[in-house]
Amino acid sequence: MASNTDFMSQDVTWKKPLELLNGGETVKICAPMVRYSKLPFRMLVRKYDCDLAFTPMIISNSFNKSVKARDADFSTCKGDRPLIVQFAADNACDLSTAAEIVYPFSDGVDLNCGCPQKWAMAAGYGSCLIYKPELLCDMVKQTRSKISDDNFTVSVKMRIHSNLRETVDLCQKAEKAGVSFLSVHGRTKDQRNDPVNIEAIRLIRENIDIPLIANGDIKSLKDVQLTVDQTGVHGVMAARGILTNPAMYSGEDITPxxxxxxxxxxxxxxxxxxxxxxxxxxxxxxxxxxxxxxxxxxxxxxxxxxxxxxxxxxxxx
Incomplete structure (x- = not known):
């Protein structure tokens, strides 16, 4: 599962996610992207001022049951840190077990509560979980209790509700359940190309005490600064923008x-x-x-x- 490849070993020391998020500087993050945010791309963006990277979403149930699935879905190497492994899960046992497996090779796990695809929601994964606060919080609690290392984060990436009161309430419940930080994509599950709801992200930031990461429409360093100025978030997460220009966090306008x-x-x-x-x-x-x-x-x-x-x-x- 964990590759011994260390040809790109970079610095063997690294800051843990919470150390980054509480360090006072904007944390620049590569989002979890199906097929794309695998080891080679993570190693590329780390060369261009990306502070933290996520794996693609991994189905926890299959990951736990099959060595073949683990080898196919998760690989890393010496320089691939700090690293968050994102899982799709519909129960606490699956998520906490997966977290134990990747604990020696990563710096945290993230629960996907944002995927809007119909197959994911039909299986009980992704954005359907924002409507199941008790289940979401139970997964966070049980995963947090399984791993005693406080530096190993348990986070949630989510979309917003149409009624923002529900979003704020869910974020506050997740915080009480022990989530380390939250990443919020500023669109509902039904929105695709609509502008990101910056006001929603700012409202969440004002109502929680844990670090918050903004996701959506981050395509340049200018977007990074504008989002931070408008919302006060601790970090930003890019997907399409960093695919198109892996060097965007280093200030390049197009891929050099x-x-x-x-x-x-x-x-x-x-x-x-x-x-x-x-x-x-x-x-x-x-x-x-x-x-x-x-x-x-x-x-x-x-x-x-x-x-x-x-x-x-x-x-x-």
Missing amino acids: LHCIKHWLDISLSLGTPFPIFHHHLIYMLERILCRSERRIFNTLGSMSAILNFLQEQYDIS
Whole structure:
């Protein structure tokens, strides 16, 4: 499950999540993203001022039962810290057991209460949990009681309710249950492209005492500062923005060519599957290639074709 790969060992010391969140500086975070926020991408964004990274959402039930699932879903290495492992769970036993398994290899677990996909909600996962406060709090309590290390965080990532009073009430209940920090995506489960509700995030921040992370519409350092100024949150979490520009937290407006070079080195060294390797580059080159170049690049079907394209167009090898 935990890789011995340490070719990117970076600094072997790191700050724990709560140390970061209580340190007075805005914490810059890579969001949990299905397929995309795996080890190679986490190692890439850590080179560009990303302070904390999440794994993709992992189904806790399958993870607990199958060594094969654990090996497929979770890998890490020496420099991959601080790291939060996100789980989908519908009961306290599954979440707390999964937390015990990843405890030696990570700095915390996060309960997904934000995924709006129908399959997840039908299975009792994701954003349906924001309507089940007793269950959510029980999962937090039991997981917290299983691991005595106070530096190992138990957090929740959630969406907001249409009625913000329900959201504030849920956040306060989660805080009393012992959640270490909260990450809030400022949209309801039914909203997709609507603007993030900044007022909702500010309201939550004013009504809880634990650290709060804002998620949604973070696409540049300017967005980071604006969100912090408007809400007072302790950190920000980017998804689409950091996919398109993994160097955004270091102040780059578009993906720099040296970032693409780093992606080639990291992903090839870790044996990244071709579709993921390609899709990441499609995102990274989105604002670099013209339309005709994108059309060509997006249809490339082999590693050698991609490497040849980058060599010819940008002298990247």
